[in-house]
Amino acid sequence: MSNSPDYSHLLPPSWKPQVTAWLAEDTPSFDYGGFVVGEAPREAHLLGKGKDAAVLAGVPFFTEVFEQLGCEVEWHLKEGETFAPVKHVATVRGKARHILLGERVALNMLARCSGIATKSKRILDIARGYGYKGIIAGTRKTTPGFRLVEKYGMLVGGIDPHRHDLSSMIMLKDNHIWSHGSITAAITSARRVGGFSLLLEVEVQSEAEADEAIAAGADIVMLDNMDGAELVGVAQRLREKWGKERKWLFESSGNITEGNLRERAVNEIDILSTSAVHQSVQHVDFSLKIQKPQ
Incomplete structure (x- = not known):
């Protein structure tokens, strides 16, 4: 049972x-x-x-x-x-x-x-089979009006439902950064209104952007569409550089499926988020x- x-x-x-x-x-x-x-x-x-x-x-x-x-x-x-x-x-x-x-x-x-729930459990089981110890999460790419049920299914399947809505966590993606001018300026602006109680995540496209996000105080850095040796290398170098000066989590997202999970399920990454558990399931x-x- x-x-x-x-x-x-x-x-x-x-x-x-x-x-x-x-x-x-x-x-x-x-x-x-x-x-x-x-x-x-x-x-x-x-x-x-x-x-x-x-x-x-x-x-x-x-x-x-x-x-x-x-x-x-x-x-x-x-x-x-x-x-x-x-x-x-x-x-x-x-x-x-x-x-x-x-x-x-x-x-x-x-x-x-x-x-x-079935898909969530299957992906979690596969990741654990590869030795991955981090968090498997869904995404906010849910169906309007049906989000509660879909997030509920993720929980029952054993994974993290990720943020539920725009108010649950501050997430600054590429459009936010480009519209505001820079990662540092966007983080500063978001912190001013979000206060201390909300986690702040920043989506980055390169190692240099990840470095800037960490320096500016991001709680979570999303390494978007990186995989394999590049993903591991970026994570290792930045953890080495910052050591104990800053605490943050690395998240990997973008086209994560059962087929490529092995190369993404590396313990240098704290969170793997995927819409494969709820879109087209x-x-x-x-x-x-x-x-x-x-």
Whole structure:
């Protein structure tokens, strides 16, 4: 069984109205199919299908969909647990039309959240297999309006969700630097308004830019699109140069995939961030089947 913590305790007060909005979007006027099936009490089985083993993620969102419709959900697996298809994952009980009102909304969410958790766990496991001891993180390249679910899936899969939004951490990328004039000037300006409580990360394109960012006080230096010997060399030289004078973390990002993870998963780098865990990720196949009355 999974030892995954209960991440539902992290969810903000705004998450349940989001579920309400999903249901409103899916049935904006008449429920014609619901009229056909009526309100007879029924039981439906949630089946995890697909071809490969998958990680279950999105449990609180799935449950909330059906609770808002007056149904109850009994889970047969714990969130974060890996299952092999075909698996009876949960049972939903309620009025027939209410089960069908929530079916597609709940399945679409669960399929994507579980897909992200599955991919996250796989990349983390591969990196650990290469001996990498640092942090594997997602990115902010999430779907507008669905960020909470996608970040939640990363957590269940065992990786760091990275910053959630522009207010979570100060990140100065190439456009910020070019617009402001220099790395040092941009960091100085950001520190003045961000204060002491926010970490400040700077994206750099070269060793010289990384050196300037460290000198100016960056907490995290992102070595963008560097890999192999260049990545290791830059990290080693700068750590040698600065020694104990400055403390910072190195992050590597840009086109990190399962295929090139070996050359990027080096312990000279503290954080590997990748959108491969949530962009174009394979969804996990689930279905919800109403059982015939006995």
